[in-house]
Amino acid sequence: APILYWMRRDLRLTDNPALCWAVDQGRPVIPVFILDEVVETWGAAPKWRLGLGLGSIGESLAAVGSTLILRRGKALDVLRELVDETGAETVVWNRLYVEDERLRDTSVKEHLRDAGLEAKSFQAHVLFEPWTVVTGTGGYYKVYTPFWKSVRDRDVGPALTAPSSVAAPDAWPGSDALDDWDLSQAMRRGAEVVADHVHVGEQAAQSRLGAFIAHRIADYDSARDMLAEDGTSGLSENLTYGEISARSCWHAGRRAMEDGKAGAETFLKELVWRDFAHHLAYHTPHLIRENWKSDWDAFPWKGDNDLAEAWRRGRTGIDVVDAAMRELYVTGRMHNRARMLVASYLTKHLMTHWKVGADWFADTLVDWDPASNAMGWQWAAGSGPDASPFFRIFNPDTQAAKFDPDAAYRKRWKRDRSFYAAIPRSWDMAPDDRPVLHPIVDLAEGRQRALDAYGQRNAE
Numbered sequence: 339a340p341i342l343y344w345m346r347r348d349l350r351l352t353d354n355p356a357l358c359w360a361v362d363q364g365r366p367v368i369p370v371f372i373l374d375e376v377v378e379t380w381g382a383a384p385k386w387r388l389g390l391g392l393g394s395i396g397e398s399l400a401a402v403g404s405t406l407i408l409r410r411g412k413a414l415d416v417l418r419e420l421v422d423e424t425g426a427e428t429v430v431w432n433r434l435y436v437e438d439e440r441l442r443d444t445s446v447k448e449h450l451r452d453a454g455l456e457a458k459s460f461q462a463h464v465l466f467e468p469w470t471v472v473t474g475t476g477g478y479y480k481v482y483t484p485f486w487k488s489v490r491d492r493d494v495g496p497a498l499t500a501p502s503s504v505a506a507p508d509a510w511p512g513s514d515a516l517d518d519w520d521l522s523q524a525m526r527r528g529a530e531v532v533a534d535h536v537h538v539g540e541q542a543a544q545s546r547l548g549a550f551i552a553h554r555i556a557d558y559d560s561a562r563d564m565l566a567e568d569g570t571s572g573l574s575e576n577l578t579y580g581e582i583s584a585r586s587c588w589h590a591g592r593r594a595m596e597d598g599k600a601g602a603e604t605f606l607k608e609l610v611w612r613d614f615a616h617h618l619a620y621h622t623p624h625l626i627r628e629n630w631k632s633d634w635d636a637f638p639w640k641g642d643n644d645l646a647e648a649w650r651r652g653r654t655g656i657d658v659v660d661a662a663m664r665e666l667y668v669t670g671r672m673h674n675r676a677r678m679l680v681a682s683y684l685t686k687h688l689m690t691h692w693k694v695g696a697d698w699f700a701d702t703l704v705d706w707d708p709a710s711n712a713m714g715w716q717w718a719a720g721s722g723p724d725a726s727p728f729f730r731i732f733n734p735d736t737q738a739a740k741f742d743p744d745a746a747y748r749k750r751w752k753r754d755r756s757f758y759a760a761i762p763r764s765w766d767m768a769p770d771d772r773p774v775l776h777p778i779v780d781l782a783e784g785r786q787r788a789l790d791a792y793g794q795r796n797a798e
């Protein structure tokens with residue numbers, strides 16, 4: 339009987355434990371991606387980027403004699419239908435850790451097993467599964483550095499080789515056409531503009547990793563914070579869809595470290611930040627939706643408002659913030675230092691709830707990762723685990739002077755015309771519009787207002 343391989347955030351052939359296990363059984367394998375109740379909730383850019391990823395892995399599977407089946411519906415219902423149609427007795431997948439995905443998967447596994455089927459899941463998405471990293475007292479980690487220390491010397495096992503062929507069933511079940519899913523539907527912005535900036539698929543991911551290790555990792559420590567430099571790996575987009583495994587990146591980083599490349603350890607640490615985000619999302623699922631520290635619930639953050647809209651549109655009058663918001667809109671990505679800056683600005687100078695910002699990122703990032711995004715926002719807002727203290731308010735101008743000393747980043751995004759091709763018509767902005775010359779909020783006043791609110795909170 340064939341094996342159903344339920345594909346999710348693991349759009350790769352190399353180092354894919356569920357797929358490799360299925361192939362090793364010597365039985366036909368039917369790979370399926372389901373546009374299900376969880377994926378339906380994703381934002382516009384993540385869905386659009388998913389469509390590109392599915393196109394790419396579909397081609398890779400075809401090259402090894404297989405076919406990616408696409409179905410839409412509730413995951414369990416679709417899997418049951420496919421079991422009925424194909425006579426499959428086994429369903430396999432790679433595990434995920436964020437609550438909506440995990441609850442779905444647990445329920446699917448139970449129901450399939452109750453129906454007498456074999457349901458098996460594998461570790462693939464993170465380096466260290468959340469329940470395998472425990473503190474001395476048996477709990478989970480709330481602080482990054484001890485988490486890092488407890489995992490840095492662990493053996494992550496070898497990366498698995500991609501199968502050279504995947505046995506096909508006698509007949510393929512029916513599949514939706516990817517185009518019919520219309521995954522770009524919600525992209526109000528010009529998708530063709532963003533398309534110039536994405537690197538889709540397994541091969542693109544592997545060559546990115548190779549180029550990063552060969553040319554950039556040695557200077558990563560100093561270059562990674564410079565806004566105008568291409569000093570980082572750019573792999574987050576591929577990691578979130580599983581177009582490359584964290585383990586492949588880990589091994590490449592370890593080898594670079596052994597070769598004496600200076601920035602290699604920092605790169606490994608960043609990969610472990612990604613694991614830490616999933617660790618937290620697993621052990622404290624409310625990280626994704628609510629203040630991680632509930633004593634922030636009473637803080638007078640505003641909900642969505644006009645100033646937040648100006649922030650989204652890159653019209654705050656603070657050059658570095660506006661540059662970063664435009665980078666996001668044009669490329670679907672934003673430099674990490676800039677993410678910290680714009681998040682601090684929104685939650686402090688504009689006193690707007692981090693969820694407003696996190697939602698915008700979830701709608702516009704091509705590397706959106708529910709755990710890293712929520713952790714990053716709560717870190718910046720002060721409400722998260724191991725967060726930056728609220729009273730440490732980034733001054734965007736000082737940050738810009740330090741990390742964009744010759745203003746190359748600010749100038750680039752100020753001049754970049756593709757922003758105007760990307761924005762929706764409803765924004766009613768044109769290249770010859772008068773630039774926002776005066777900050778919508780004076781930096782000193784905004785800072786003081788945030789500090790006053792913080793002082794009052796602590797006094798209560």
Ligand code: FAD
Nearest residue numbers: 570571572573574608609612674677706707710711714715
């Ligand atoms: P590199 O510097 O090359 O790092 C290598 C990998 O390590 C990254 O690809 C990423 O997977 C991981 N990593 C690096 N920094 C972090 C971090 N701070 N937290 C978690 N993982 C990290 N990252 C996302 O992948 N998706 C998000 O939705 C996301 N939202 C963020 C929101 C805010 C407010 C902040 C402050 C950070 C957010 N990050 C997010 C983390 C970080 O900004 C990006 O991972 C990074 O910019 C990606 O660029 P890179 O691949 O070149 O990273």
